[in-house]
Amino acid sequence: MTLATSAATRPRGVEARGGKVAVRDIVVSFARPDGGRLTALDGLDLDVAPGEVVALIGPNGSGKSTLLRVVAGLLRPDRGSVALDGRPVTEPDAGIGLVFQEPRLLPWRSVAANVAYPLEIAGWPSERRAERVTELLGLVGLEGAAALRPRELSGGMRQRAAIARALALEPSVLLLDEPFSALDALTRERFNVELLALWSRTGTTILVVTHSIPEAVFLADRVVVLSPRPGRVLAQIQVPIPRPRSLDTLDEAAVSATARQIRGHLGQGTDQ
Amino acid sequence: MNLRNALPVGLALVVFVGAWKLVTIVSGFQPFILPPPEDVAVRFVEAWTEGIMAPHAAATLREVVIGFAVGAGLAVAVGYLLARSRLAERVLSPYLVAAQATPILALAPLIALWFPDGLTGKIVICALIVFFPVAVATMVGIRSVDAGLLELGRSLRATHRQIFTTLEIPAALPSILGGMRVGVTLAVVGAIVSEWAGAEQGLGWLVILARGSLFDTPLMFATLVTIAMLGVALYFLVVLVERRLVGAR
Numbered sequence: 176m177t178l179a180t181s182a183a184t185r186p187r188g189v190e191a192r193g194g195k196v197a198v199r200d201i202v203v204s205f206a207r208p209d210g211g212r213l214t215a216l217d218g219l220d221l222d223v224a225p226g227e228v229v230a231l232i233g234p235n236g237s238g239k240s241t242l243l244r245v246v247a248g249l250l251r252p253d254r255g256s257v258a259l260d261g262r263p264v265t266e267p268d269a270g271i272g273l274v275f276q277e278p279r280l281l282p283w284r285s286v287a288a289n290v291a292y293p294l295e296i297a298g299w300p301s302e303r304r305a306e307r308v309t310e311l312l313g314l315v316g317l318e319g320a321a322a323l324r325p326r327e328l329s330g331g332m333r334q335r336a337a338i339a340r341a342l343a344l345e346p347s348v349l350l351l352d353e354p355f356s357a358l359d360a361l362t363r364e365r366f367n368v369e370l371l372a373l374w375s376r377t378g379t380t381i382l383v384v385t386h387s388i389p390e391a392v393f394l395a396d397r398v399v400v401l402s403p404r405p406g407r408v409l410a411q412i413q414v415p416i417p418r419p420r421s422l423d424t425l426d427e428a429a430v431s432a433t434a435r436q437i438r439g440h441l442g443q444g445t446d447q
Numbered sequence: 448m449n450l451r452n453a454l455p456v457g458l459a460l461v462v463f464v465g466a467w468k469l470v471t472i473v474s475g476f477q478p479f480i481l482p483p484p485e486d487v488a489v490r491f492v493e494a495w496t497e498g499i500m501a502p503h504a505a506a507t508l509r510e511v512v513i514g515f516a517v518g519a520g521l522a523v524a525v526g527y528l529l530a531r532s533r534l535a536e537r538v539l540s541p542y543l544v545a546a547q548a549t550p551i552l553a554l555a556p557l558i559a560l561w562f563p564d565g566l567t568g569k570i571v572i573c574a575l576i577v578f579f580p581v582a583v584a585t586m587v588g589i590r591s592v593d594a595g596l597l598e599l600g601r602s603l604r605a606t607h608r609q610i611f612t613t614l615e616i617p618a619a620l621p622s623i624l625g626g627m628r629v630g631v632t633l634a635v636v637g638a639i640v641s642e643w644a645g646a647e648q649g650l651g652w653l654v655i656l657a658r659g660s661l662f663d664t665p666l667m668f669a670t671l672v673t674i675a676m677l678g679v680a681l682y683f684l685v686v687l688v689e690r691r692l693v694g695a696r
Contacts, residue, residue, distance in 0.1 A: 296603045
């Protein structure tokens with residue numbers, strides 16, 4: 176079982192505190208300019224076990240980002256429900272951290288103040304805030320950049336800051352929407368490794384949207400393939416690669432077999 | 448400002464004064480029509496040292512500062528409303544544009560009649576002239592706040608108040624302060640115009656007095672120089688505030 180796998184590979188002493196996500200029969204449609212409606216997601220079901228890493232993959236317009244926004248409580252579906260640990264999610268939830276495709280840092284704040292932003296909104300007192308920010312910056316390797324402004328950072332450092340910010344309130348579920356798509360291929364590989372390291376330290380459940388099959392295979396316990404619009408779950412593929420994973424110890428045969436399987440389900444509809 | 452920056456500014460001043468001097472020589476205008484720069488400089492120093500200028504400058508400065516504060520304050524509130532409510536924009540903007548299109552020079556005597564106590568009318572005129580550029584700048588600034596940042600705020604369950612203070616205002620600040628730069632110079636114009644519509648003191652009143660009953664053209668020019676300096680000083684004060692608040696982005 177996925178749950179067992181992730182628990183077994185987590186370093187000793189780190190408690191599993193991942194949340195359980197249950198998505199039931201989600202329908203989302205948008206108004207079209209011509210007055211009709213465009214169905215983005217059509218009766219989608221998805222379960223994510225505590226501490227599991229699930230990658231969402233699908234062609235453009237398959238509603239991956241829409242699904243993520245529904246799970247984040249930012250978008251109310253026409254029908255269906257989302258639950259986090261059995262609690263219904265109808266609006267943004269403290270237990271869910273969100274990393275957008277762009278870093279979305281506040282350009283007028285320093286890195287430290289950006290990472291502190293969720294704590295500030297949540298009303299943490301300033302000493303506790305400072306303590307937590309130091310911890311978070313250490314977690315993503317930005318200790319030296321605390322006082323810098325976002326414009327002084329590289330694209331990769333900005334996204335690190337965004338991840339630190341998403342982790343600020345210790346969410347039990349981390350949602351990432353193509354988080355590394357703006358980075359170059361080498362940086363992107365390194366970030367995937369770092370993301371897994373972060374995951375093994377925090378034990379957070381991760382749901383990540385990606386366009387890249389290799390990325391999905393490297394990161395995930397399970398890859399969920401969505402159909403072209405309207406989005407539905409086409410296939411769920413377990414990734415039989417043991418953890419901890421690193422780029423040079425990857426079992427090439429298992430990777431390519433899994434990738435082939437995913438590619439088969441994606442068919443012609445994708446740009447990968 | 449260091450020497451390297453001060454040099455071109457100083458040169459520009461020399462060129463300006465030189466050109467002025469040249470015009471007075473070439474044109475042959477009588478000093479009471481266009482006084483040469485040195486006459487104006489002497490009169491300027493006299494007027495300040497003899498205590499003629501200072502009380503009038505203080506009166507005008509007071510009108511400008513209060514008028515600007517009232518006008519800009521209201522403008523930020525209304526600009527925010529216009530940015531966030533289509534209805535408010537549709538209902539209010541024709542009146543705002545009409546008020547802006549009506550020359551303040553035409554309105555000033557009326558306003559002076561409505562508020563005969565002196566200061567209030569002048570503040571109203573100043574505030575009126577400051578209002579439009581700051582309101583428009585605020586509206587544009589608030590509208591252009593990155594939707595992604597607002598969504599971030601929403602995802603963190605920020606209240607309306609938190610979104611306003613931590614996202615909208617800081618994001619719109621460069622635009623708002625840009626509007627204030629324009630507004631503060633207009634506030635000086637507003638104060639002078641309001642004094643022309645009726646006053647017992649102020650730089651605008653001194654201009655009229657110097658030109659009319661005193662027939663002291665150098666004093667009039669010295670007053671104009673004071674008005675210009677007041678405008679420049681206030682403008683750079685706003686720029687300074689801007690640098691402090693948004694400079695490091």
